[in-house]
Each structure stands twice: as structure tokens, then as C-alpha cells.
Amino acid sequence: MPRVKRTLPGFDLAASLSGVRIDRAQPIGPQLYAALRMLIIRSTLPSGAPLHESDIAAACAVSRTPVRAALQQLAQDGLVTTWPQVGSAVAAIDRASLNAGVAIRRALEGEVVRLLAMRPQPFAEVEARLAPVLAAQQAAADRGDDLAFFAADEAFHATLADLAGLPDAWRLLHGVKAHIDRVRLLATRLEPGRHRAAYAEHLAIVEAVRGRQGLAASVLMARHAETVLASFDLLEAAGATR
The missing domain is CATH 1.20.120.530 (GntR ligand-binding domain-like)
Structure with a gap:
């Protein structure tokens, strides 16, 4: 079974997500999806970067449910690789x-x-x-x-x-x-x-x-x-x- 590393050398997830702003009056999942997608496209979240639900939720001050939904959608886009019961990471460019x-x-x-x-x-x-x-x-x-x-x-x-x-x-x-x-x-x-x-x-x-x-x-x-x-x-x- 694959194992997602907790972090990458020199990579700081909290710092990478520091610019994410969530409008609480709007659905949170789509906002997280759009923000994470752009961060991956810009390589602020580089290939191989671990994307643990709990860490993202803490950094963005949201619950894990919208984080999970955003990661699932990113996986459908081919931007994230997810292993059940293991975790997720930014996919390599395919x-x-x-x-x-x-x-x-x-x-x-x-x-x-x-x-x-x-x-x-x-x-x-x-x-x-x-x-x-x-x-x-x-x-x-x-x-x-x-x-x-x-x-x-x-x-x-x-x-x-x-x-x-x-x-x-x-x-x-x-x-x-x-x-x-x-x-x-x-x-x-x-x-x-x-x-x-x-x-x-x-x-x-x-x-x-x-x-x-x-x-x-x-x-x-x-x-x-x-x-x-x-x-x-x-x-x-x-x-x-x-």
C-alpha cells in the first residue's frame, strides 16, 4: 500500500495556503476546489506535495467535509492522486x-x-x-x-x-x-x-x-x-x- 509522506523537504502547506480566503456566505467546497486547483497549476502546491484533509482543514479553518469534496474533484481533474485510507498528494504532470x-x-x-x-x-x-x-x-x-x-x-x-x-x-x-x-x-x-x-x-x-x-x-x-x-x-x- 502506498504511503503519503507527511511533508516534502522545504514545503510548508500552511504557508502555501495562507492566501486562501473563504467566503462563509458561499458554499465552501467549490471555493476550496478553485483555490487548490490554482495553487497546483501555479506549482505553489508542487508535484508530490501531501494534501492531508486535516492539515488543509486546519490551515483554512474549515471542516474536513468540504476539503474531502474538493480533493475528490481535483482527483477527477487528474491533479491529485488519492489512496483510500492513506491520503492524497499532488499528482505529477501526466x-x-x-x-x-x-x-x-x-x-x-x-x-x-x-x-x-x-x-x-x-x-x-x-x-x-x-x-x-x-x-x-x-x-x-x-x-x-x-x-x-x-x-x-x-x-x-x-x-x-x-x-x-x-x-x-x-x-x-x-x-x-x-x-x-x-x-x-x-x-x-x-x-x-x-x-x-x-x-x-x-x-x-x-x-x-x-x-x-x-x-x-x-x-x-x-x-x-x-x-x-x-x-x-x-x-x-x-x-x-x-
Whole structure:
């Protein structure tokens, strides 16, 4: 039977959870899930970090019941490995899950931009929605602000789906792109130019949409989604995926 270590060298669970804020007027489980998910994606909770219910409950001043629910949902996302009667730990970045996420993202988002390019609305409406998002992304890239760039990147893709009349497409991707997001944030340490490259890829996609080139936009989006695979290879070679 596997044994979850009580801690990792240099890892402090309480310190990692110190920024978690719980609104007692709202359901606690979903808040814990969202907070823990982002901490794992940001590697504040690194691979192998033990996630004992009692420790999380104490650090967040909540009961163990919502903690258990949050960990179960994170396990469904592939972010946490749980052993009954033993405990839970942050899962390593899984290549199979990464491949699946990329395949799903490529298919869904490729269709999003293809349909967007074919929609009859004036491009000025599309441009008006995307311009502030792209500006925020460029500013974050210029500052080297990984988290701000990540947030703007998420907003860009969500806005594309909304403009295409498929807002649920981006929501559907939430549960399958967790490992993609972990790689995206980790890889910035090894790929300092990745933010600017991603921004340029976004501009190319928008230009294809502007030109009503649905197939070209879809191909560009597929290539954009696949870049995370090369990033994973770099991380794996550096031993940063375990």
C-alpha cells in the first residue's frame, strides 16, 4: 500500500495556503476546489506535495467535509492522486492526460475560430472585444508577469468562444486542460520568450479571422495548442514534471 509522506523537504502547506480566503456566505467546497486547483497549476502546491484533509482543514479553518469534496474533484481533474485510507498528494504532470487535453483543445478551439471566421458580424465587433484583452496580454509579456499573462491568455480564448456563440466550449475545456495549464506556467522558467511567441500566435489567429479564413484560423489554433507538448519535453528533460 502506498504511503503519503507527511511533508516534502522545504514545503510548508500552511504557508502555501495562507492566501486562501473563504467566503462563509458561499458554499465552501467549490471555493476550496478553485483555490487548490490554482495553487497546483501555479506549482505553489508542487508535484508530490501531501494534501492531508486535516492539515488543509486546519490551515483554512474549515471542516474536513468540504476539503474531502474538493480533493475528490481535483482527483477527477487528474491533479491529485488519492489512496483510500492513506491520503492524497499532488499528482505529477501526466503526459497521457496532457496529450488528451491538447487533442480536445485542438478540436474544440479549432472549430471555435473556424465558426467565428464564418460569422456574419462585422469584424469591428470582434476587434472591439479582443483589443483590450490583447493589450493586457502584450503588457504582461513586456513586464514578464507570468500570472497576468496567464489570466489574459485565458480571457483571450474565452472571448473567442463567446464571440463564436460557443461560450460552453471554453467551459468544457476547464476540466481537461489542468495539466496544460501547469506546463504553461512552469515552462516560462525555461522558455523566457514563450509569452511573446504566444502573443504573436494570437495575432495570427485574429488576422485569419479578420480575413474570413476559417480553415487557416483552425490550423493556426491547432498549432498554438500543440506548443505545450514541446514545452513539456523541455520540462521533462529538466526533471521538472515529477
